[in-house]
Amino acid sequence: xxxxxxxxLTVTDVSRRYRSRAGGDILxxxxxxxxxxxxxxxxxxxxxxxxxxxxxxxxxGLVPPSSGAICYRGDxxxxxxxxxxxxxxxxxxxxxxxxxxxxxxxMKILGSNSVAARERALSLLAAVGLDAFTNKYxxxxxxxxxxxVGIVRGLIHDPGVLLMDEPFGALxxxxxxxxxxxxxxxxxxxxxxxxFITHSITEAVLLSDRVFVMSDRPGHIVREFTIPFERPRNxxxxxxxxxxxxxxxIRNLLGASADV
Amino acid sequence: MFDRxxxxxxxxxxxxxxxxxxxxxxxxxxxxxxxxxxxxxxSYVLPDPVAVWRALVAGLDDSPLNRSSxxxxxxxxxxxxxxxxxxxxxxxxxxxxxxxESETVERIAFPYVAALQSLPKVAIAPLYVIWFxxxxxxxxxxxxxxxxxxxxxxxxxxxxxxxxxxLELASSLNASRWQKFxxxxxxxxxxxxxxxxxxxxxxxxLGSLVAEFIGGQRGMGVLILQLQSVNDTAGVFAxxxxxxxxxxxxxxxxxxxxxxxxxxxxxxxxxx
Numbered sequence: 056x057x058x059x060x061x062x063x064l065t066v067t068d069v070s071r072r073y074r075s076r077a078g079g080d081i082l083x084x085x086x087x088x089x090x091x092x093x094x095x096x097x098x099x100x101x102x103x104x105x106x107x108x109x110x111x112x113x114x115x116g117l118v119p120p121s122s123g124a125i126c127y128r129g130d131x132x133x134x135x136x137x138x139x140x141x142x143x144x145x146x147x148x149x150x151x152x153x154x155x156x157x158x159x160x161x162m163k164i165l166g167s168n169s170v171a172a173r174e175r176a177l178s179l180l181a182a183v184g185l186d187a188f189t190n191k192y193x194x195x196x197x198x199x200x201x202x203x204v205g206i207v208r209g210l211i212h213d214p215g216v217l218l219m220d221e222p223f224g225a226l227x228x229x230x231x232x233x234x235x236x237x238x239x240x241x242x243x244x245x246x247x248x249x250x251f252i253t254h255s256i257t258e259a260v261l262l263s264d265r266v267f268v269m270s271d272r273p274g275h276i277v278r279e280f281t282i283p284f285e286r287p288r289n290x291x292x293x294x295x296x297x298x299x300x301x302x303x304x305i306r307n308l309l310g311a312s313a314d315v
Numbered sequence: 316m317f318d319r320x321x322x323x324x325x326x327x328x329x330x331x332x333x334x335x336x337x338x339x340x341x342x343x344x345x346x347x348x349x350x351x352x353x354x355x356x357x358s359y360v361l362p363d364p365v366a367v368w369r370a371l372v373a374g375l376d377d378s379p380l381n382r383s384s385x386x387x388x389x390x391x392x393x394x395x396x397x398x399x400x401x402x403x404x405x406x407x408x409x410x411x412x413x414x415x416e417s418e419t420v421e422r423i424a425f426p427y428v429a430a431l432q433s434l435p436k437v438a439i440a441p442l443y444v445i446w447f448x449x450x451x452x453x454x455x456x457x458x459x460x461x462x463x464x465x466x467x468x469x470x471x472x473x474x475x476x477x478x479x480x481x482l483e484l485a486s487s488l489n490a491s492r493w494q495k496f497x498x499x500x501x502x503x504x505x506x507x508x509x510x511x512x513x514x515x516x517x518x519x520x521l522g523s524l525v526a527e528f529i530g531g532q533r534g535m536g537v538l539i540l541q542l543q544s545v546n547d548t549a550g551v552f553a554x555x556x557x558x559x560x561x562x563x564x565x566x567x568x569x570x571x572x573x574x575x576x577x578x579x580x581x582x583x584x585x586x587x
Contacts, residue, residue: 117489135487149479150579151502164488164498192579212488 061093063215063248064114068274069123071109083109085273086123091216094246098259101269102309107252110274111218114250115139128215136167140209140247142219146191146201148193148208154180155189158208165212172211182244183237199230206238216248224254231255232290235262241288256305260298261288268308277308370553385538385557391532392523393561395451399458400519404512406459407466415474417495431526432464437525444530454526454534462515469511473504505518506580509573516565524558 071084083106091097099107114117114125116135125132127139140161148157158176162168168265181191183203193201202222209217223231235258242249242262253259259266266280280301284292292298337445346362350356351363358366377384414421440457447453485495527536535554542550 089577112483117483117486135489137488139487141484141487143480143484149481149499149502151505151577156366160498161484161488164485164490164494200535254422 057172062090063093063128065090065126066110066114067124067126068296069110069113069120069125071106071113071118072121082092082273084113085268085275087275088123089267089276089279091248091250094248096242096250096251096263097248097265097267098253098263099267099269100240100253100256100259100305100309101274102271103254105269105271106274107269108220110269111141111220111250111252114216115141115218137161137212138215139222140212140214140217142202142209142217142222144221144224146193146198146205147149148201148204150193153190154185154196154204157193157204158211161208161212167212169225176207176211179210180204182241183207197230199226199234202226202234203237206241210241210245210247216250219251221252221254223258231258236287236289238262241312243286256302256309257293260301260305261292266305268305278303280305321421322346342537346564349550359546359548361554362552367548367552367556371545371556374553374557376549377560385535385554388533388538389557389561390496391451392454392520392527392536395454395523395526395534396458396516396565399455399460399522400462400516402455402457403462403519404466404515407463407511408470408508410463411467411474412496412501414471415500416492428464428467432468436461436522443526449530449532451533453530454523454532457522457526458519459522462519465514465518466511467507469507469514470504473507474500477503492522506577508579509569509580513566513569516569517562520558520562520565 066163067088068086069084069088070082070086073081075081081189087110089097099110101107109118113120114132116125116132116139119133127136129143151162152160154175155176158180158206159172161166162172163174169309177186177189180186183206185203188200193204196204201224202310206217206219206222209219223234226234238249239262251259251262260282263282266282267276268278268280270277282301284298347361348364351358351361362370374383374385375388379386379390381387411426414424439460440453443453443456443460447456480483481499481503482495485499490498523534524536527534528540531537539551539554542548544556
């Protein structure tokens with residue numbers, strides 16, 4: 056399952072230090088290495104403050120690594136480039152723009168806000184059940200709907216990798232489960248590479264081809280799990296013993312590292 | 316961009332609170348009239364409300380070309396207030412934008428802004444009369460000065476307090492500085508810009524009046540001084556009533572513009 060023909064992104068011995076307020080150096084990430092295959096869904100779980108979000112910002116090019124290298128399609132990532140789409144924990148929509156205008160904002164920034172882009176936005180919005188809301192403003196939408204707009208915006212410029220930083224963290228449990236399955240739908244249709252950060256072990260195992268478990272600071276990948284289940288998956292899978300076994304292993308690893 | 320209409324809603328003026336307000340006003344006027352008569356307060360100290368009403372009607376009924384007409388003076392005061400406010404608000408927004416975008420400019424300019432902000436600005440009025448003369452120019456300058464500061468400070472704060480994720484989103488797409496400003500920072504700051512303008516319009520009216528007190532030829536401030544010099548206290552009260560109504564109207568118009576432009580802001584800061 057995890058054997059992907061083409062490697063899209065490689066992270067090699069990447070470390071990241073921060074200058075702390077006290078003046079000392081804090082090692083947030085310590086020699087992290089992995090690669091993402093084209094079309095793969097990879098999740099990262101780890102305790103709070105283990106550098107998961109830092110890792111995401113490094114991949115996006117928003118933050119440069121202190122050492123090591125990140126390569127996307129063979130080129131070093133040294134600054135942001137439109138091959139990545141980002142989805143944040145909160146929807147981060149512009150309240151003065153309609154749903155459609157929000158989704159098209161990246162195209163406007165990239166200077167390619169064409170009729171084709173508009174068509175693409177409308178079909179993506181329809182795919183997540185928001186076709187009736189394209190001209191509404193964010194304040195008229197529920198939290199789950201807003202986050203779907205955020206996901207569609209992350210996909211609008213057809214990025215190679217979709218980076219998601221705890222995208223369902225602010226939603227209630229039920230909405231969260233639905234959104235996870237909907238994300239699986241979108242992913243199966245588009246086969247984008249997804250790099251997904253989450254606190255929920257169940258969510259990670261359910262949605263991913265591979266799950267990386269990170270340790271407490273300085274963050275590094277302790278172990279990598281390959282998730283074998285067939286797609287499409289649903290929440291019935293959660294009660295199977297095989298699924299539970301993987302979840303338990305991850306939980307034990309995290310428990311040994313820190314409380315989650 | 317701002318194409319959403321505000322629906323008119325009669326609940327903006329609920330009947331019950333309107334009636335309550337009217338009743339309280341009638342009571343207040345009655346108490347005032349009774350107090351003046353029973354306590355035999357001289358009319359140059361506190362005039363009878365009926366005398367104020369007569370002065371008000373006389374002032375408003377007069378031909379606008381006549382120097383004793385309220386309209387004659389009100390026109391000048393309003394013109395100075397509106398022009399001054401527009402100049403002050405424009406310079407305030409533009410100045411804040413430059414300061415927010417350039418750390419060097421902000422580092423150099425901010426101490427001056429802070430110093431001027433703590434200066435009681437009405438003290439500049441005599442200087443403006445020297446510089447700009449006794450006509451409308453010094454009133455405009457004073458209105459602009461007083462209207463400028465709340466707009467500048469609010470805009471500056473708003474432009475430098477954008478949620479970091481909004482900017483990260485733009486950065487992740489390699490947005491230029493212009494794009495970040497026009498697509499994100501500026502629209503994001505508009506609710507607070509308008510909160511500043513609500514203060515600014517009231518201050519601009521204050522500025523016009525101060526300039527008229529100091530060295531005006533024409534205007535509501537001049538009228539107040541003229542009426543005071545002949546002990547026409549009822550007339551002074553009548554002018555104050557007009558000014559209160561005008562101030563309220565100005566603020567109402569500002570709020571209407573605010574609700575229309577920044578329709579997404581659920582919490583436009585309310586003012587007394």
